[in-house]
Amino acid sequence: MTESDVIQPRTSHPIGNGETPTTDPTLLGTRSTPTHALAAVPVEGPPLTVDGFVEAFLQELHFGQGVQLDRSTVNDQYLALARTVMHYMMAEWLETGRRRRAEPTKMIGYLSAEYLLGRQLGNALLATELTEVAEEGLATLGIDLATLRSQEIEPGLGNGGLGRLAACFIDSLAVMDVPCIAYGIRYEYGIFRQTFFNNRQLEVPDNWLRLGSPWEFPHPERAVQVDFGGHTERTSDENGREHVQWVPSWNVQGIPYHYMVPGYDNKAVNTLRLWSAQATDAFNLQIFNSGDHAEAVRSQTFAENISKVLYPEDSTPQGRELRLQQQYFFVACSLHDYIEHTLPADFDLRKLPDQIIWQLNDTHPVIAIPELMRILVDVKGFEWAEAWDITKRCFAYTCHTLLPEALEVWPVDVIGRLLPRHLEIIFRINEDFLIEVRERFPGDELRVRRMSIIAEHPERAVRMAYLASVAATKINGVAALHSELLRDKVLPDFSEMWPDKFTNVTNGVTPRRFLRLANPKLSELITEVLGDERWVTDLDRLSGLEAYADDASFREKFRQVKAANKTRLFELLKRRDGIDVAPDNMLDVMVKRLHEYKRQSLKLLHIVHLYESVVSGRRDISDIVPRTFVFGAKAAPGYHMAKETIFLINSVAEKINSDSRMQGRLAVVFPANYNVTLAERLIPAADLSEQISLAGKEASGTGNMKFALNGALTIGTDDGANVEIRKLVGDDHFFLFGMSEPEVAELGARGYVPSSFYEQNEDLRRAVDLLGSGEFTGSNRDAASTVVNDLLWNDRFMALADFQSYVEAQARVDAAYADTEAWTRSAILNVARTGFFSSDRSMRDYLDRIWLR
Numbered sequence: 001m002t003e004s005d006v007i008q009p010r011t012s013h014p015i016g017n018g019e020t021p022t023t024d025p026t027l028l029g030t031r032s033t034p035t036h037a038l039a040a041v042p043v044e045g046p047p048l049t050v051d052g053f054v055e056a057f058l059q060e061l062h063f064g065q066g067v068q069l070d071r072s073t074v075n076d077q078y079l080a081l082a083r084t085v086m087h088y089m090m091a092e093w094l095e096t097g098r099r100r101r102a103e104p105t106k107m108i109g110y111l112s113a114e115y116l117l118g119r120q121l122g123n124a125l126l127a128t129e130l131t132e133v134a135e136e137g138l139a140t141l142g143i144d145l146a147t148l149r150s151q152e153i154e155p156g157l158g159n160g161g162l163g164r165l166a167a168c169f170i171d172s173l174a175v176m177d178v179p180c181i182a183y184g185i186r187y188e189y190g191i192f193r194q195t196f197f198n199n200r201q202l203e204v205p206d207n208w209l210r211l212g213s214p215w216e217f218p219h220p221e222r223a224v225q226v227d228f229g230g231h232t233e234r235t236s237d238e239n240g241r242e243h244v245q246w247v248p249s250w251n252v253q254g255i256p257y258h259y260m261v262p263g264y265d266n267k268a269v270n271t272l273r274l275w276s277a278q279a280t281d282a283f284n285l286q287i288f289n290s291g292d293h294a295e296a297v298r299s300q301t302f303a304e305n306i307s308k309v310l311y312p313e314d315s316t317p318q319g320r321e322l323r324l325q326q327q328y329f330f331v332a333c334s335l336h337d338y339i340e341h342t343l344p345a346d347f348d349l350r351k352l353p354d355q356i357i358w359q360l361n362d363t364h365p366v367i368a369i370p371e372l373m374r375i376l377v378d379v380k381g382f383e384w385a386e387a388w389d390i391t392k393r394c395f396a397y398t399c400h401t402l403l404p405e406a407l408e409v410w411p412v413d414v415i416g417r418l419l420p421r422h423l424e425i426i427f428r429i430n431e432d433f434l435i436e437v438r439e440r441f442p443g444d445e446l447r448v449r450r451m452s453i454i455a456e457h458p459e460r461a462v463r464m465a466y467l468a469s470v471a472a473t474k475i476n477g478v479a480a481l482h483s484e485l486l487r488d489k490v491l492p493d494f495s496e497m498w499p500d501k502f503t504n505v506t507n508g509v510t511p512r513r514f515l516r517l518a519n520p521k522l523s524e525l526i527t528e529v530l531g532d533e534r535w536v537t538d539l540d541r542l543s544g545l546e547a548y549a550d551d552a553s554f555r556e557k558f559r560q561v562k563a564a565n566k567t568r569l570f571e572l573l574k575r576r577d578g579i580d581v582a583p584d585n586m587l588d589v590m591v592k593r594l595h596e597y598k599r600q601s602l603k604l605l606h607i608v609h610l611y612e613s614v615v616s617g618r619r620d621i622s623d624i625v626p627r628t629f630v631f632g633a634k635a636a637p638g639y640h641m642a643k644e645t646i647f648l649i650n651s652v653a654e655k656i657n658s659d660s661r662m663q664g665r666l667a668v669v670f671p672a673n674y675n676v677t678l679a680e681r682l683i684p685a686a687d688l689s690e691q692i693s694l695a696g697k698e699a700s701g702t703g704n705m706k707f708a709l710n711g712a713l714t715i716g717t718d719d720g721a722n723v724e725i726r727k728l729v730g731d732d733h734f735f736l737f738g739m740s741e742p743e744v745a746e747l748g749a750r751g752y753v754p755s756s757f758y759e760q761n762e763d764l765r766r767a768v769d770l771l772g773s774g775e776f777t778g779s780n781r782d783a784a785s786t787v788v789n790d791l792l793w794n795d796r797f798m799a800l801a802d803f804q805s806y807v808e809a810q811a812r813v814d815a816a817y818a819d820t821e822a823w824t825r826s827a828i829l830n831v832a833r834t835g836f837f838s839s840d841r842s843m844r845d846y847l848d849r850i851w852l853r
């Protein structure tokens with residue numbers, strides 16, 4: 001098979017001797033190039049007609065699944081449908097590869113440990129323009145397309161925002177026909193499936209591959225060996241030059257699995273290449289032959305553990321050796337794959353920076369930097385200085401956090417044990433770097449210590465963000481405010497040394513998945529008034545809706561779309577979770593990972609405050625604007641406070657929903673297992689988007705963008721991309737509350753005492769007291785104490801300080817919602833003014849500011 005990303009064909013060898021499969025490792029991955037006249041003609045997919053589609057589908061069912069229609073299961077049909085759609089994409093993939101080889105240009109190597117892809121079928125149908133054809137064709141066979149679509153298990157190969165961002169970016173690059181290979185890990189188990197038991201989160205392994213994964217192609221013949229452990233040896237050649245040899249003690253192989261990443265209406269298809277770890281045969285057989293069968297199996301399991309499971313952590317580093325193994329594993333496979341298999345065999349590596357830029361999605365792939373140095377110096381024989389000059393121009397680094405505890409560090413002894421040669425290289429990079437610092441800032445030893453890639457306390461450890469900052473051509477934050485704080489607070493010494501390295505690229509989301517696919521009714525309405533579908537790839541065109549905000553008949557249609565989206569959601573929640581939702585309430589949604597800085601507990605306090613004010617008789621239930629509060633959030637399994645917060649939200653929901661005094665005017669629902677599939681249903685139905693992190697803690701957020709684009713109004717702090725959303729939509733169409741980042745910093749410096757806010761605010765005191773009283777937890781005070789005590793005595797993220805401002809903003813929300821026409825107008829303006837948040841625009845910014853500079 002030809003890959004779309006190969007720049008030049010390599011010299012070909014005959015494969016094998018024609019009688020037995022080749023086992024010569026030097027021949028395995030090489031191309032066999034027949035010279036027949038048909039060898040390179042364009043490949044065509046099946047005809048784009050209903051009949052052509054039905055025939056291709058039945059072929060797949062019969063010859064791919066080995067089953068006849070009347071005996072087939074829904075899963076058979078789903079797999080056959082997926083493969084049929086892939087036939088259409090395949091022709092475009094092959095053609096993209098041919099075209100790119102004919103005119104090689106610089107390409108993007110996107111390195112990310114996570115891709116939170118979501119379901120593939122809908123997007124593949126959209127990309128191939130087959131949705132109607134498939135729907136009609138399947139209907140003639142008595143099959144419902146929607147049923148097959150819901151059969152797909154989404155590949156949850158990411159935790160949250162960071163992984164979803166990578167998925168949006170690679171979608172946009174394909175849509176813009178920019179050559180990109182995205183590299184990552186094919187985890188056998190993705191992010192866990194969340195269930196609730198007695199209001200507590202239970203984690204179920206995500207066995208997403210169990211019914212077959214039709215979207216991937218394994219290429220075992222392109223396996224890459226990855227070494228670990230051992231020691232290094234030094235020798236001198238006749239010229240006195242020192243050579244270092246890494247003598248590893250064990251290895252695994254990485255098997256690439258290819259996924260097509262289709263564009264939209266442009267016939268371009270890029271590649272996502274995910275690596276799966278396997279024991280190397282020799283390694284295994286040796287042990288097996290020595291008679292230790294159990295050990296042979298154990299070593300195989302050990303090797304395969306590397307890509308077994310995604311770390312269910314979000315934004316806090318896990319000091320687990322296996323995680324470093326995962327990082328090095330996928331990065332080593334990816335660099336090798338590109339240098340040895342993608343570039344032409346005689347490629348002059350001095351020109352590497354003209355051919356590729358490796359974008360590091362956070363610090364997870366940063367070990368790629370010493371790996372490239374090792375390849376250039378130890379394997380390819382470059383002098384250190386020249387290798388460093390090449391390496392420095394091949395990487396760019398995106399930082400995704402502001403929380404100091406989320407900056408990855410790896411203990412020196414862990415790296416030394418796993419990657420001894422890489423540790424030496426990191427030390428050498430640091431030595432040279434610190435000489436540079438001393439030259440620039442003579443006598444400033446404190447600065448030298450601050451900037452060292454090696455931290456000395458509490459243990460000697462490699463600061464991965466610093467390593468990335470030293471090597472990268474560009475360092476970017478992910479929203480305007482974040483990039484500013486990154487420069488001034490997270491990496492101030494680096495920005496002083498290299499101001500030009502720093503830039504901003506505000507995140508974005510793909511309008512294909514999060515508007516066109518997730519919200520077909522709104523899409524239809526937009527297309528109707530704008531006249532065509534060009535907005536799908538040119539989202540600034542949404543500004544054409546601006547004029548319709550004042551058109552009463554358009555507003556009525558817009559409301560009907562929202563109402564239909566709510567109905568669709570409520571049917572799903574009924575089916576999926578057995579949850580009944582009152583159809584007419586305002587839908588107030590907070591969906592994102594559970595984290596203290598995101599402040600789900602602040603929203604909980606608001607809900608308890610409303611409830612308390614009714615049950616205490618201070619407010620009549622009829623004075624409450626009817627609302628349904630929706631939560632969706634997974635907590636990392638080891639994150640105690642987050643799990644206690646989930647328990648408390650569920651407990652409060654249970655109590656409030658069963659209290660007849662609320663008359664359904666106040667309801668709380670928490671569907672389990674928030675993922676991309678659920679996001680696609682929830683977001684189009686939302687009236688209000690909750691983006692309430694403590695200012696200065698959320699790097700960007702992308703959920704906030706999805707909501708605004710789907711016509712929800714935001715209640716939010718001046719944090720991350722909220723700042724830019726508010727500027728674009730205007731203050732009248734955004735509910736701002738809370739301290740600004742400088743105010744947060746000031747309060748922190750003065751010394752924040754949460755209990756003083758508790759004591760001085762009657763509403764807050766009543767809410768906290770009720771929450772801690774056992775009222776929601778079956779009279780068990782202890783069950784609520786973890787969260788309540790933390791709020792009162794610690795409250796690192798100042799929920800109590802922002803409580804009053806939040807409650808007041810919620811009152812403004814109620815007042816605004818009561819004026820239906822004005823609310824609809826604001827919702828329309830949110831859609832019209834947020835075209836900026838297309839990930840296509842993010843990709844243009846990366847190209848202009850980072851990749852093509």
Ligand SMILES: *Cc1c(COP(=O)(O)O)cnc(C)c1O
Pocket residue numbers: 159160161164591592593674675676679700701702703704706
């Ligand atoms: C967009 C998205 C996120 C990120 O949400 P934030 O509110 O920006 O944290 C997380 N998970 C899923 C499934 C998403 O679709």
